[in-house]
Amino acid sequence: MVTIQRMGIALPVLLVIADIKNKTCNFVCLNDYIDKILLPQKEDYRNKSSKMIYIPKANSINSEVGTNALRWYAKRSKLISAFQRFTYQYSELKFHSDGDWRSMAEYFAKRIEAYDFWYDVEMCPIIGHYRDGLRRFIHNGQPELIQSSIPLVDITTFHGNPNEEQKKHDIYMLWHGLSVLPKNYEDIWREWFLPTYLGLLTSYPEDL
Numbered sequence: 001m002v003t004i005q006r007m008g009i010a011l012p013v014l015l016v017i018a019d020i021k022n023k024t025c026n027f028v029c030l031n032d033y034i035d036k037i038l039l040p041q042k043e044d045y046r047n048k049s050s051k052m053i054y055i056p057k058a059n060s061i062n063s064e065v066g067t068n069a070l071r072w073y074a075k076r077s078k079l080i081s082a083f084q085r086f087t088y089q090y091s092e093l094k095f096h097s098d099g100d101w102r103s104m105a106e107y108f109a110k111r112i113e114a115y116d117f118w119y120d121v122e123m124c125p126i127i128g129h130y131r132d133g134l135r136r137f138i139h140n141g142q143p144e145l146i147q148s149s150i151p152l153v154d155i156t157t158f159h160g161n162p163n164e165e166q167k168k169h170d171i172y173m174l175w176h177g178l179s180v181l182p183k184n185y186e187d188i189w190r191e192w193f194l195p196t197y198l199g200l201l202t203s204y205p206e207d208l
Contacts, residue, residue, distance in 0.1 A: 001038070002046050004030050009190070010080055012073040017055055025061040028053065029073060032190045054195045058204055065204060068123050069193040078117050083182035085112060090179040093172065105171050109138050112178075124189065127181065133174050142167060143174040 004013050009031045016027045033053065038045045045051050060066045089108040093101055118131040133143035142162075146169065162170070192203035 001030065001034060001051070005034050007031070009035070010077050012076050014073070015053060015055070016061075026055045026057065026059050027061065027066070027069075028055045028059060028194065032194055036191050036194055036196060056193065056195050056199075056204075059193055065193070069203075071120075072123055072189075072192065075117050075121065078115065079185065080182075082112065082115055082117070083185065086175070086178035087182060090175040093175055097168075097172075101168070102171070105137070105175070108175075109134055113138055126184070130174065130177050130181070133177075137171065137174060142170055144170065145173050145177070146170040 007013070012032075013030045014027045015030050015033075016025050018025050030053075038051070042048070042051075058065045059069060061070070089112070093105060093108070096104055113134055118127070118134075121127045130145075133145045137143040146166070188198065188202060191199045193199060
């Protein structure tokens, strides 16, 4: 467990228990289990000779839940790499907000649009939301996110012809949203498929 903790989170390590009698395999992600369960409850777990690990029964490889979980874990390294670029790009756009920020945004958009996970994250609709905004920005010049967002800085919607400040704010909203995804990932998505209350609420069917 200590070795896995030192590895960090980029590469998910799964503990799989095979039930020969019932011909099932259940799993849990140890990287996430350590950070979200072991450390908050028993920070000195490394000094114990043994520790009980609880594996959700629903995390069966032969189930829809298991398939979704494994597909989600398989995208981890790509997502973390993309998250790093999103935050970098947003920081650069803010720094150059008084310069040729639009050309920079257009260049950044083409760089991140090429990621292959955009159309394979149906388990996480918010990523698809920003994917669609990114595509609209590349093809139409505006992500048009502001139309369906909570009003910010006295901007409500694009009724009529938006002014330049509204257009700029709309584009910056796209990168702000992308830069928040890493926080969502750490706070919520890493707890998916774990034996916690948040994991139960957010990653399993209601009728489970």
